[in-house]
Amino acid sequence: MINQLSWKVGGQQGEGIESTGEIFSTALNRLGYFLYGYRHFSSRIKGGHTNNKIRVSVTPVRAVADDLDILVAFDQETIDVNCGELHAGGIIIADAKFNPVKPEHTQAELYIVPFTEIAAELGTSLMKNMVAVGATCAVINLDVQVFTSVVEEIFGRKGEAVVQKNMEAIQQGYNYMCDQLGSKVGAMQLEEADGRQRMFMIGNDAIALGALAGGVRLMAAYPITPASEIMEYLIDKLPKVGGTVIQTEDEIAAATMAIGANYGGIRSLTASAGPGLSLMMEAIGLAGMTETPLVVVDTQRGGPSTGLPTKQEQSDLMAMIYGTHGEIPKIVMAPSTAEEAFYDAVEAFNLAEEYQCPVILLSDLQLSLGKQTVEPLDYSQVEIRRGKLVQEELPELDGKSYFKRYEVTEDGISPRVIPGMKNGIHHVTGVEHDETGKPSEGAANRQAQMDKRMRKLEQIRFNTPVHKNTPHDEADLLLIGFNSTRGAIEEAMERLESEGIKVNHAQIRLIHPFPAAELLPLIESAKRVLVVENNATGQLASIIKMNVGHVHKVKSLLKYDGNPFQPQHIYQGSKELFQLQGAVTNGNV
Known part of the structure; x- marks a missing residue:
């Protein structure tokens, strides 16, 4: 057997x-x-x-x-x-x-x-x-x-x-x-399974289910591979809880419609892939400037342009962090399993409302469309947090004043009201504005509002910014990845360990703001660091170098042929790193 x-x-x-x-x-x-x-x-x-x-x-x-x-x-x-x-x-x-x-x-x-x-x-x-x-x-x-x-x-x-x-x-x-x-007959008979009932689902279904559990009632989207299954799942499920899905004419309309729904107090999302996210960038900037909660799912695929629509790639990292013009606070999350995708989808809406900013839930084609066993989900972990959404009665305003929707606060987060709330009248505009939302180009106001918005990044709390499998205080090798590479890294790690190589593993689940404090000690305690990612330029490795340092220690293992990593690719890449560094040490290179 x-x-x-x-x-x-x-x-x-x-x-x-x-x-x-x-x-x-x-x-x-x-x-x-x-x-x-x-x-x-x-x-x-x-x-x-x-x-x-x-x-x-x-x-x-x-x-x-x-x-x-x-x-x-x-x-x-x-x-x-x-x-x-x-x-x-x-x-x-x-x-x-x-x-x-x-x-x-x-x-x-x-x-x-x-x-x-x-x-x-x-x-x-x-x-x-x-x-x-x-x-x-x-x-x-x-x-x-x-x-x-x-x-x-x-x-x-x-x-x-x-x-x-x-x-x-x-x-x-x-x-x-x-x-x-x-x-x-029966030459490849499997050992008997344990008989337990588990879910078997693609990552997109897990994301959609998480959105549903997180209180979403509207999805605005335009179909695109590999994100369409999120839309298809919610088309079936949302009407059962009083929600709806709207297929828009394009991704620009999808993002702005989601912004409008969130502004109106309804949890909403949109989902797309690289080409669609390019079209959404101006709207994501609008959400950042107006401090409107917005959740966007990016299911990465092969690019640029139409690229490889049905193939694996992880090349949207830099775009998701820096794609908008100007500077706004933004959260970029990267679950590595379907189970994490469910819980992170729930959390994305909490973070979007708590910090009043865009949240990008980053997936990739392998995670989005790969189907995997998922243990029964723990719905007791699901909580709804709406942040500074004002629900009590507001004080009376005189005839000349407005509600301070963009009030400068110590934590950078201002009170938010639903349109139509008595005494909550304020302006909303994409240009720079004062505390009431009125357009203002004053230098002091500009700096105060920018500082206020960017202070949000100092407050962000994420339960598990780095998934760690670190059995060694000092490792011969630290393997780092994000999204769907986790499984292949774990298996390569087991094989390397069986050969006497001490290996630690870190899977980055919060891409921005980057969890440098969690990653730094792991890099410092490793003799070698190998970053595994499906792109041609080593984007995650570059982000690590920018935020953590140790530039000469951090090396890349890249794959960008449209296919996912298999354990053997990472095992062989790790062994080659040891051979190369051994040759350098011996003066052969």
């Missing part, structure tokens, strides 16, 4: 590849296995190679697997593109329809199963994905009946006959593959 399995299905986009992976993983999740799934797909509606790689384990996993046990292929391109991941004992299960050929260099064993033919005989070739699932069951010795509840949920509305046909397709795929395998 094995304690984890790496399985991938591939074919042409629009061929049911995603649903095949969904059916397979959902059934295994219900048995209590831990899962992590990542989809590779083209930036088009139909056509182009796509695959879904799913890792199944009896222990928690948070990264894409280094290698591959089983490859299910619906076309030859799937074999040609992905066979390099298969280890020597791996298996290819391919549809007979395309006369599959195994590349010469591949040591994995090829099994040909007539997915399409079996499905067509049962009534429709569309059920070929169910045949493929059944064939997989034979390899891992999984009872096909575990798929019954999943199939009923997906096809139940189409009638019992359709449900039975799909279950029969799974059974026939299982039977055919058993005949092919012979004594090798």
Whole structure:
């Protein structure tokens, strides 16, 4: 038996590849296995190679697997593109329809199963994905009946006959593959899972659920990959609690509409990716100047311009901190798991209202669209904090005075009222203004208002600005990352530790204002520091150097080919750092 399995299905986009992976993983999740799934797909509606790689384990996993046990292929391109991941004992299960050929260099064993033919005989070739699932069951010795509840949920509305046909397709795929395998049936049987019920969700769903739990009642957004699932989730859920989603004409309208709703006292958000965030920058500056709460989700993807819309990248850091013209207080958060994404989404709205400033919730494509096991959420941790939102009766104003909406205070945070509140009348404008909001270009007023706004950054409190896994007081190596790199770093760390290398790990969850005080002692106590990030210029490393120093100690491990880090990439990069520094020490470089 094995304690984890790496399985991938591939074919042409629009061929049911995603649903095949969904059916397979959902059934295994219900048995209590831990899962992590990542989809590779083209930036088009139909056509182009796509695959879904799913890792199944009896222990928690948070990264894409280094290698591959089983490859299910619906076309030859799937074999040609992905066979390099298969280890020597791996298996290819391919549809007979395309006369599959195994590349010469591949040591994995090829099994040909007539997915399409079996499905067509049962009534429709569309059920070929169910045949493929059944064939997989034979390899891992999984009872096909575990798929019954999943199939009923997906096809139940189409009638019992359709449900039975799909279950029969799974059974026939299982039977055919058993005949092919012979004594090798169950060659990759998984150890039994613990049977506990856990959620299995993408990061975008976790963000959307967190927003809902955090009191959001309006989302204004324009669809864009990889953020659209947040919008789709809330389209379904918000009306049930009296809220709504508005699809705007563009991202500019989305951001300004969210600002307007927040100004009116309704918790609102917008979500987009790099190109959309570029359009929102002026509005984010408006929120900063008017001190209006605003939560924006940025799901990073490959850039610049349209770039790689469906591929992994982490290149928006500098833009999220410094993208607006002028200077405003801003909070940039970066959860590293779906569970953190839920809690951080809740907290984003609290921070936005407490500090009356824009909050960027930073994700990346791997975190947003990668599907992972999530332990049951603790809703007792959810709290709603509205900051200095005035709810008691205000004192009377004389005919010539206004409410001091932008009052200069010691903590930089002014009292806020909902429009229409008696005696709360004030001006709101994007130009510099005095305490009542009236435009003012006076030098003393300008400095007082700027100082007031920027003082907010000194007050910001975030529960876990750095996720630390630091077993050593002094480490040979400190690995640093943010967002979805956490799982791959953790696995690389375990492998390095097994070789006697002392490794600490810090995952940055608060990008701005930067948690220098938390990170400094970790860097000082490490002999080497390696920053892992999916971009070409080492943006996080640059931010660390600006805020913490130790410029010559901080090195970068970069990946910007559109693919996520796997544990082996970080392990190999770490070993190369040791070899390079050893050569420098010995005078060889």
